[in-house]
Amino acid sequence: MSLTSASPLECAQSAKSASHLLATLPTSSRNDALTSIHAALLSSRESILDANARDLESARKAAADSQLSSSLVSRLDLNKPGKYEDMLKGILDVRDLPDPVGQVTLRTLLDDNLTLERVTCPIGVLLIIFEARPEVIANIAALAIKSGNAAILKGGKESTESFVAISTVISQALSTTAVPNSAIQLVTTRDVIPELLALDSEIDLVIPRGGNELVRYVKDNTKIPVLGHADGLCSVYLDPTADPKMAADVIVDAKTSYPAACNALETLLVHKDAVDTIFPTVASALVAKGVELRCDPLTKAAAQTIVPNAGILDATEQDYHTEFLSLTLAVKVVNGLEEAIRHINTHGSHHTDVILTSSAADAERFMAAVDSAGVYHNASTRFADGMRYGFGTEVGISTNKIHSRGPVGLEGLMIYKYKIRGQGHTTAVYGEGEGKRRYRHERLPL
C-alpha cells in the first residue's frame, strides 16, 4: 500500500500494472498478505490510535463550531470498545473466505480436444471513494487484495491522520509479501478525484460509498462504470391478511433500528382494507418509538383513533419520493397489490421492498413484479446487508441493473474470462455444408 504523491495518471497506471501481477498471484500469496496486514495493524495499534486521536480532536473542535455533526465525530473514533478488534477480525474473516479467483463456472467441449472454460478473474483497478470511518480502509484493502483487484482509495478528509497511519502500516506489511505496494494506493486530497474519474482506460470500476450527493457527482462525471446506490427509498406494503403483531414488529425494525441506513424503511403502503384493522396497531407502535408519520387522509384518520395527536402529519406528494434517513415515515393507502407494485416501481429506488401478507401467492407475485435488488416476504428491509446475507463483508449495496445488485461482496468484484484449449483448431472447417465439421457443445462437469 502506498500513500501516493504521484500524479493521478501515474497512480492509476501503476495500479493497472500492479493489477496484472495481483491477478496471477496464487491464493496463498494473497492470504499471506492479509495475515501480514493483520499482524502489523495489531502491533501498531498505539501509533494508529494516536493518529486517530488527532483526527478526533480536530473533529471535536469542528463540532463545537457546528461545522461537523456529533454523530460523525462518533463514527471517527477507533478507540471505542471493540472497534479496533472488529477491524482486525474483519481482515482475517475476509482472508478465510473461499478464494473468488479462478472459479470455473462453465465448461463446454466444443469439439474433440477443444474445450471452453469460463473462469472468474478480478475486474482490475477499483477506485473506491468512501466516508470518514477510519476502519473502512483496512476492510476495503482486505477485500481488494483477496479478490485480486488493485484499488485506489480516497477516504473522508476528517480521518486523514488515521488513514495515513493505517496506510503506512499496511504499506510496510505488504513490502514483505508478494503483493505489490502499488496494488493499494491511498490518495488524500479531494482535488485529484476529477482527474481520476477521467482515467477510464486505467480504472475499471468506481465504487462511491457515501451520500446521495457523492454518488450523483461521481455518476455525472465519469465514463467509468459506477457501482453503488444514490438512494435507498425502501417500502413496505401491508396487506390486510398480515398478522398485526408481526407487521408492527417488522415495520418498527425496518424504520427504527438504524434510521440513517440506506436499507431503512421510508414509505409504508397500506391496503385499503388494512387501514382500519392492522394499521392503527402499527401506527401506535411506530409513534411509541418516536416516529413521525406523514399520512394521507385515510391513514391519518385511522391512526388518530389510537394516537390522537402527536406525530401524525399530512403527507405531501414529495414525501412519497423522499428518503428521510430519520424517524419520519410516509404512509399511503393503496387499493391492492397491483397498485402497491406500481407505486414501488415508480417511486422507489429499487433497493429493498417488502410485502407483509399471509398469502403466499400475493407474496410471490410481489417478489416477481417489484423491480428491486431485494424483495422480501414478511421480513425487515434491514436484512439487506452483506454480513446478514452471509457474504462475510460487503463493499457496498448496488441498485445497478447490471453486474452486481444488492449487497456486493467478493463475488461482486469479479468478472470472468473465457479460456479455450485446443490443438491447432481453426474455425473455417466448421459449418452446415457437406464435409464441414459440427460443434459438439457438450456441457462438461465443473
Added chain:
Amino acid sequence: MSLTSASPLECAQSAKSASHLLATLPTSSRNDALTSIHAALLSSRESILDANARDLESARKAAADSQLSSSLVSRLDLNKPGKYEDMLKGILDVRDLPDPVGQVTLRTLLDDNLTLERVTCPIGVLLIIFEARPEVIANIAALAIKSGNAAILKGGKESTESFVAISTVISQALSTTAVPNSAIQLVTTRDVIPELLALDSEIDLVIPRGGNELVRYVKDNTKIPVLGHADGLCSVYLDPTADPKMAADVIVDAKTSYPAACNALETLLVHKDAVDTIFPTVASALVAKGVELRCDPLTKAAAQTIVPNAGILDATEQDYHTEFLSLTLAVKVVNGLEEAIRHINTHGSHHTDVILTSSAADAERFMAAVDSAGVYHNASTRFADGMRYGFGTEVGISTNKIHSRGPVGLEGLMIYKYKIRGQGHTTAVYGEGEGKRRYRHERLPL
C-alpha cells in the same frame, strides 16, 4: 413490436412499463410469442422481400455513386440463398434455449424459517443500436423476448424499408400474444438517439453493435451502462515450440477467414527464437492468401528468405495499435512470454488473444496473465463467437470489465434479485452479545 412515432421519452417509458409486465410472464408466454413471430415472418416472406428489394435498389444506386460500399450492399440482401431461412431458424433456436429467467443461483438459510435466494431476472429496458443487416432485427427481438427484456431498436438507415416491414409483421404477430407490443419498439430516425441516450432512468443498458466510431459516440454521450466493444485488436503470440504447420493453419484462419470481423487477427508477436524457424513458414502461408505483412526489421528479413518481395512492408509503431479489419497484419519480435503478455495488455483491446506453444505451462501463464475476454491456447481467435461457444446466438461481444465479457448470449442479458422469505423476522434481535440470535448462513441445495 411497434414502429414508434412517439417521443423518445414516451417510447422509453412505455418500454419500461412493458418490461415490468414482460419480466413476470411465464416461459410459455414468451416462447409462444416467438412461435407466433416465426409463423408470421414465414407467411410474410414475400412482402418483406419486396421491401428488402427496395432497400437494395437504393443501396445499389448509392454504391454506383460510390456513397456505399458493395460489401454493405451485399449484407443488405435478405434474398441470398438460405438467409431468410437462417433468420427464421434463429428465432426457433432462441425459443428452444433454456429459460434464463428465474434461475436460482444461491440459496441460503439465514435462520429458522428465513431463507435468502438469488434469482435471475431480466435487466429491464435495452437500447440496441445496430448496423444495416436486416435479419438482425428479428434475431434481437427474439433474444429480448426470450430474456424478458424490453428493447428499443435502431437499425442502420440503409435497411429502413426492410426493418419497417419486419417490424410491422412482428407487431401483428405479438398482438395475439401475452407480450405487449411496446416491449419491442423500432425507431427509424437517427436524430432520436441523443435523446434516448439521455434517458438513464428509463433505459438500463445500451448495446451498440457497429463500428468503433458508433461505440465511442455512444460511450461518450450517455450515463447509461454500455455493453460492447469499440475495438477488436486480437493478437497471436508464436512460441518457438509451436508446431509450424499448426501455427500456420491457426494464424491463416485467424487472419483470413473473415478479416473484417472483430475477432480477426491484427498483430502477430514472434518469439525471437521462432523468427528464423517457424515464422517463415507462417509468413509464406499468409502471403499466399494475399495478406500484407507489416514487419519489424528482424521478421522482415526472415520473411524475405521465403517470400522475397511482395507483401512485406516495414511496420510503424502505429501498426501495433491498429485494427486493420483487412488483409494486413502487423508482425513484431518479442524476447519471450512476459514481453508478449505486456505487449498484449498494453496494445491490445482485451478482446481475444492466443498463444501458440507446445508448453502447457507457458500456455497457462499466458491465459492467466493476459487481461482479455478470450485467452486461447492453440486455437484461432475466430472462435470468439456466441454460436461457436454454444450460446445459440449472441447480442454482441463485450470487452467490458463488468457484467458480461466476451460473446454475450441470453445469460449476459440477465441480472438477479435477492428474495427473502421470512415469518416476521426483524434484524435487531441478531448480534454478538448475550441473548442475541446468530445467523445460521447454511448453504441450501439449488
